[in-house]
Amino acid sequence: MRVMARVIAITAPCALLLVCGFTAEPAQSPAADIIVTAAPVYKPLAALRGEERFPKGAQLLVIHEGKPEARPEPLVSGFAATADANVSFDAKTVLFAGKSTADDPWQVWELTLADHSLHRIVADANDAIRPLYLPGNRLVYAHHTTKGYQLEVAQLDGSAVQVLSYLPASVIPALVLKDGRILFEAGFPLGSGSTPELFLVYSDGSGVESYRCDHGTARWGGTQLASGDVVFTQGATVAKFRSPLAKKESIVTPRAEYAGAIAETASGTWLMSARASAGTHYALKLWKPNPSRSEAGALKTLLAQSGEDIVEPVLVATRTTPKRHPSGLHDWSYANLLAIDSRLSREGDLRVAPASVRLETLDAEGRVVVTGTAPVEADGSFFVQTPGDKPIRFALLDAKGAVLRQEHGWFWIRRGEQRYCTGCHTGPERTSENRLPAVLLHTTTPADLTGAKEMREAQSGTPGGNSR
Numbered sequence: 001m002r003v004m005a006r007v008i009a010i011t012a013p014c015a016l017l018l019v020c021g022f023t024a025e026p027a028q029s030p031a032a033d034i035i036v037t038a039a040p041v042y043k044p045l046a047a048l049r050g051e052e053r054f055p056k057g058a059q060l061l062v063i064h065e066g067k068p069e070a071r072p073e074p075l076v077s078g079f080a081a082t083a084d085a086n087v088s089f090d091a092k093t094v095l096f097a098g099k100s101t102a103d104d105p106w107q108v109w110e111l112t113l114a115d116h117s118l119h120r121i122v123a124d125a126n127d128a129i130r131p132l133y134l135p136g137n138r139l140v141y142a143h144h145t146t147k148g149y150q151l152e153v154a155q156l157d158g159s160a161v162q163v164l165s166y167l168p169a170s171v172i173p174a175l176v177l178k179d180g181r182i183l184f185e186a187g188f189p190l191g192s193g194s195t196p197e198l199f200l201v202y203s204d205g206s207g208v209e210s211y212r213c214d215h216g217t218a219r220w221g222g223t224q225l226a227s228g229d230v231v232f233t234q235g236a237t238v239a240k241f242r243s244p245l246a247k248k249e250s251i252v253t254p255r256a257e258y259a260g261a262i263a264e265t266a267s268g269t270w271l272m273s274a275r276a277s278a279g280t281h282y283a284l285k286l287w288k289p290n291p292s293r294s295e296a297g298a299l300k301t302l303l304a305q306s307g308e309d310i311v312e313p314v315l316v317a318t319r320t321t322p323k324r325h326p327s328g329l330h331d332w333s334y335a336n337l338l339a340i341d342s343r344l345s346r347e348g349d350l351r352v353a354p355a356s357v358r359l360e361t362l363d364a365e366g367r368v369v370v371t372g373t374a375p376v377e378a379d380g381s382f383f384v385q386t387p388g389d390k391p392i393r394f395a396l397l398d399a400k401g402a403v404l405r406q407e408h409g410w411f412w413i414r415r416g417e418q419r420y421c422t423g424c425h426t427g428p429e430r431t432s433e434n435r436l437p438a439v440l441l442h443t444t445t446p447a448d449l450t451g452a453k454e455m456r457e458a459q460s461g462t463p464g465g466n467s468r
Helices: 438-442 452-460
Strands: 034-039 059-063 081-087 093-099 107-112 118-122 128-134 138-145 148-155 171-176 182-188 195-201 220-224 230-233 238-241 249-251 270-275 283-287 300-303 309-315 334-339 356-362 368-375 382-387 391-397 403-406 418-421
Touching: 034 081, 081 128, 081 309, 093 128, 107 128, 118 128, 118 138, 128 148, 128 171, 138 171, 148 171, 171 220, 182 220, 195 220, 270 309, 283 309, 356 382, 368 382, 382 438
Parallel strands: 059 081, 334 418
Antiparallel strands: 034 059, 034 309, 081 093, 093 107, 107 118, 128 138, 138 148, 171 182, 182 195, 220 230, 230 238, 238 249, 270 283, 283 300, 334 382, 356 368, 356 391, 391 403
């Protein structure tokens, strides 16, 4: 995808602007430098539709020591557009997405702050956006494909590129958690829906799952605080995930529209991009959370520029390097999945175990293909072999083959992955009983639902099935 953009020249003075509903009270500036993206138009969810977030260009600006009165300066020069800054763990380098000319695709670059030297990491005919540092001299980013944006990882020299996601819809990385997992944005139901939602995946593409299962309200722009909580926006409100809770926890904030990508300062103050209403521009705000107060304090303007959105605030400060996830993938073309009790679901537990489970995937033309069925035990367990690195979903069937319950979205299992699930979309708060699943009493060989067996039989003219 090639997107037209023009060079944005920052010429307007960086005076604080009064916006209806926001305070003009001076704010205490953070001591660290702040990098922001300034753009005439910012569409925070456009990338999930495979569209351009900055249709009129963008430019990365540095607010030195968090003091806008010194006038923010461009982070880099000579680019038609720059955005998506991500500071390294030692605060010495910055990843960003940039366009050398207006007609170029977005590409991933790295800037060394000490001497402002640059090197390009990802160069392709298609857009590469939202780069994030990973431990081990790696990065993750979103690369545009015929199926939308997909996650990829690579070394910082651009080598060893590996695809992580396999969906017929866009996925956009949001941040790398302290435990090493990648928080990403996608539509819910995953791979087929349009409501923005937050998901998790390890840096080898395994273990993809919902962050929480209380779906329904749009949420994006996740940021992990020093406490470990993950704060995100829902547009007009802000909420967070806390480890002990199975559902989101609302945060009382001033009435505004929030762009997402909150940054937490060393003092606990939040940097937030907010605007009074649609049709106005996002400005950079400071806000001090105070959970002991029932009413939210006022947003304090740090930077507002006439005719521009100020978004994606990032602190230039050291931070703890996330844990590096050791990959457990095998050199197989398939994956194994053990369901402990498929009767369990957040939609309500089934009283009777399904008779069988059906696996579906998508072919190269995007058509739904059934790769096979396997029996389900009385305790709801089943053990199957699935295609690797493809979109898949399950349907539970009764004895007559009618659907009892089915997944409406898609997910993937990496080739060589061995995975288990408690039930069908049960949520992280549900754990199975400490017992051996009945399916493993019968066999430790998974039922082949990869479709390879059916293909071989079709070619040979020999019928078969998935019986034990």
